[in-house]
Structures are given as structure tokens and as C-alpha cells.
Amino acid sequence: YLAAAGIGRIRIVDNDTVDETNLQRQVIHSNAEIGESKVDSAARRIQMLNPLVECEVHQTRMTTENALDLLNDVDVLIDGTDNLPTRYLIDDACAIANIPWVHASLFRYEGQVTVFNHENGPRYRDLHPDPPSPGTVLNCEEAGVIGALPGILGSIQAMEAIKILSGIGEPLSGRLMLIDTKTMETRHLTYEASTTRQEITELNRHNDYAESRCATDGGMPMNSMTVTELHDLMQQEEPPFLLDVRRAEEEDICSIPDTDLRVRHTDIQMHIDEIPSDRVVVVYCRSGIRSMTAIHALAASGRNPELLHNLAGGILAWSAEIDPTMPRY
Structure with missing residues (x-):
């Protein structure tokens, strides 16, 4: 709509590439652009609509x-x-x-x-x-x-x-x-401007507006593990304990191989004795959100936080980076 209205210059900033799961809501892209940078795909579509618009792309x-x-x-x-x-x-x-x-x-x-x-x-x-x-x-x-x-x-x-x-x-x-x-x-x-708001004169370059490690609601540092790191650890003689906290119907669709236990994240407390306390435990869900809640519950039950790891990106990341044949849902 901006291009159609004649906005003369549009700067597009995005570091991502087009994925099939984007298409139901990001309709500027199509199946033909899957795998292409989003900024290039969007700029090309804008140029097709209005070639007089100057598109400046930044894939970052x-x-x-x-x-x-x-x-x-x-x-x-x-x-x-x-x-x-x-x-x-x-x-x-x-x-x-x-x-x-x-x-x-x-x-x-x-x-x-x-x-x-x-x-x-x-x-x-x-x-x-x-x-x-x-x-x-x-x-x-x-x-x-x-x-x-x-x-x-x-x-x-x-x-x-x-x-x-x-x-x-x-x-x-x-x-x-x-x-x-x-x-x-x-x-x-x-809503109104706060009377106690501090004026911003420079950006905070110390934390880049994001913690390098996740934190649970209680402020506990949370370890994060990538799917590549998990895949490598699973090849070792003593692999980590792999805990799936998704629903049963999600498990029926797909699971990471050699998953040790599936317990819904809301039921962790009822199955606490089935989860080892002396091994590294990697918790996963679909995208890495519910697994954080599960880790919080485990830590609140007295488990050592250093042994608990959240699988970053969940099973979606496993499908994208380790096993492309795994169904995505």
C-alpha cells in the first residue's frame, strides 16, 4: 500500500529468509521466493507494483x-x-x-x-x-x-x-x-507521556537490548542449547536426558529421536521423580517457549539449574537444521 500510494523511498530491514511457514501471513512473498532473503523478495514485488519507488534493502x-x-x-x-x-x-x-x-x-x-x-x-x-x-x-x-x-x-x-x-x-x-x-x-x-521518563541521549551498547542468556520469571539464569550442540552430544557415550514438554498429539506428528520422556509442561511437578537430578537435561517443545516454563518448574522443585538446558528454537529448529524430512506444524 505504501508503494501503491507513491511513497518515493522505502528502506527495508530484515535479516531473515522466506520460509514456507511465513506465507500465510507475509503475503508479499510467494512459494517461488522460499529460501530467498526477505528484503530482496519484498523489494522485487514493490518494484513490480510501482517501478518509480526507490527500494533500499538491508539484510541485517x-x-x-x-x-x-x-x-x-x-x-x-x-x-x-x-x-x-x-x-x-x-x-x-x-x-x-x-x-x-x-x-x-x-x-x-x-x-x-x-x-x-x-x-x-x-x-x-x-x-x-x-x-x-x-x-x-x-x-x-x-x-x-x-x-x-x-x-x-x-x-x-x-x-x-x-x-x-x-x-x-x-x-x-x-x-x-x-x-x-x-x-x-x-x-x-x-495514554500519555510519563512525567518520570528519562530522556534518551544514547543507545545502551552494553546489552544490545537483549540478554545473552534467557531468564525465567524468577530471574534465574537459564542455559540455552542449540540443536547442533544437542545433535553432537547425542553421539556421545553419555548423552543428555531429553525431555519433550509438548502435548501428546504433537508427539504423534514428530519427535526428536531418542527422546527419553514426554510430559506436558503444565504437568512437570507430577512427574518430577521421572526426571534425573544428576544428568544434563535438555528440554524442548515446538519453538522453545513452553520448555522455558518447564525449566522454571524444575528449578523451583530444587533441581540444579546448571544441569537444565532449553533447546533454542525447539523442534522447529531441529527440523530446519538437523532433519529437513521431519514434518513441520
């Missing part, structure tokens, strides 16, 4: 090292991210560069849209001063989402960006638009 993640450079000469930023650390980074970078940004987020059938930092208006940190505990927020793959919902929210974001750029109408600054697509009801919540 936004970090503290490049955020301000990526915002150079930008008039408005549209947030298409799916993780909280990057949103806090965007908010701080836009505050420093004095750039408004249009935010949207969703959960299953519900979504929300607002505009931050518009003409010294409220910022993301005013609405969300502190990030929630790691593991308490699900991503699209874990929570599930109907593909039409991102389309609805993206269209609203495009309209807000056009309003900001053209100076027409009243942007959603200080107003959070909520939509429930099950009932198609919408409502607006108002």
Missing part, C-alpha cells in the same frame, strides 16, 4: 551498532518486528533521531496499533515502561495467528504512515487502537 538485524545509521534520512518507521528487545531499541533510536514510528502487535485473534514519538508525543516506554519476564510472551509461531489479522494491522499501519507523511488527519499518537477480529469490535485507549 537492527542493533545498537547500526540503528541510528538505518534511521538516517528516514521520515517515519513502521514496526514489523516480533520481539520485545528490538521494539525497545526502536523506541530509543527513534527518540534520539526524533522520528515517529507506527507500532502494531497481535495475539491470536486480537491486535493493536498506535503511533509513538510523533511531535514529541508519548513513546513505547510510556506505554510499556518495563519489559515482561522472558518466556511470558509468545511469538506468532507459538501462539498461532490467522494470516488476515497481520494484513488488517499492516493496512492500518500504512494508513497511519501516509497520514504522518502527508500531514492529514489525526495519527494514533497517545491512542491505542484495539481490535478483536472474532467480534470485529474496536476500541481506543488513551
Whole structure:
């Protein structure tokens, strides 16, 4: 919609490649682009729609090292991210560069849209001063989402960006638009800039807006293991104890070979005696969220946190990096 409206220059930032699982909601891509960088795929589709638009692509993640450079000469930023650390980074970078940004987020059938930092208006940190505990927020793959919902929210974001750029109408600054697509009801919540908010003059380069290790709700450091590391350990004489915390119907679809035990993450406490206390335990689920909850429960039961490892990316990562023949769901 931005290209069709005649926006002259669009800068696209994404380090990912097109995956089949993206296609039900990221309709700018198609089956023909699977495996291709998302920025190149998107730029080509934009050029097909409007060859007069200048597309500038950056196949990278936004970090503290490049955020301000990526915002150079930008008039408005549209947030298409799916993780909280990057949103806090965007908010701080836009505050420093004095750039408004249009935010949207969703959960299953519900979504929300607002505009931050518009003409010294409220910022993301005013609405969300502190990030929630790691593991308490699900991503699209874990929570599930109907593909039409991102389309609805993206269209609203495009309209807000056009309003900001053209100076027409009243942007959603200080107003959070909520939509429930099950009932198609919408409502607006108002919010204001915090009187105690600290001004941002530089980006925090010490933690890059993300911890290198995960933490559970209680603040306990959590070890993370990649699927490659697990695969290598499974070849050893004493492999780790492999715990699957998915539902039974998910196990019927696929499982990592040599899984020792499957217990739903909500039932960990009832099966605590079946899980060894003197071995390395690797916990996995579909994408790595429920397994974090399970590790928290194990640690709360007195298990040594140093022996507990969360499988990063879950069985989806195993399918992508170790066994491409494994079904994805």
C-alpha cells in the first residue's frame, strides 16, 4: 500500500529468509521466493507494483551498532518486528533521531496499533515502561495467528504512515487502537507521556537490548542449547536426558529421536521423580517457549539449574537444521 500510494523511498530491514511457514501471513512473498532473503523478495514485488519507488534493502538485524545509521534520512518507521528487545531499541533510536514510528502487535485473534514519538508525543516506554519476564510472551509461531489479522494491522499501519507523511488527519499518537477480529469490535485507549521518563541521549551498547542468556520469571539464569550442540552430544557415550514438554498429539506428528520422556509442561511437578537430578537435561517443545516454563518448574522443585538446558528454537529448529524430512506444524 505504501508503494501503491507513491511513497518515493522505502528502506527495508530484515535479516531473515522466506520460509514456507511465513506465507500465510507475509503475503508479499510467494512459494517461488522460499529460501530467498526477505528484503530482496519484498523489494522485487514493490518494484513490480510501482517501478518509480526507490527500494533500499538491508539484510541485517537492527542493533545498537547500526540503528541510528538505518534511521538516517528516514521520515517515519513502521514496526514489523516480533520481539520485545528490538521494539525497545526502536523506541530509543527513534527518540534520539526524533522520528515517529507506527507500532502494531497481535495475539491470536486480537491486535493493536498506535503511533509513538510523533511531535514529541508519548513513546513505547510510556506505554510499556518495563519489559515482561522472558518466556511470558509468545511469538506468532507459538501462539498461532490467522494470516488476515497481520494484513488488517499492516493496512492500518500504512494508513497511519501516509497520514504522518502527508500531514492529514489525526495519527494514533497517545491512542491505542484495539481490535478483536472474532467480534470485529474496536476500541481506543488513551495514554500519555510519563512525567518520570528519562530522556534518551544514547543507545545502551552494553546489552544490545537483549540478554545473552534467557531468564525465567524468577530471574534465574537459564542455559540455552542449540540443536547442533544437542545433535553432537547425542553421539556421545553419555548423552543428555531429553525431555519433550509438548502435548501428546504433537508427539504423534514428530519427535526428536531418542527422546527419553514426554510430559506436558503444565504437568512437570507430577512427574518430577521421572526426571534425573544428576544428568544434563535438555528440554524442548515446538519453538522453545513452553520448555522455558518447564525449566522454571524444575528449578523451583530444587533441581540444579546448571544441569537444565532449553533447546533454542525447539523442534522447529531441529527440523530446519538437523532433519529437513521431519514434518513441520
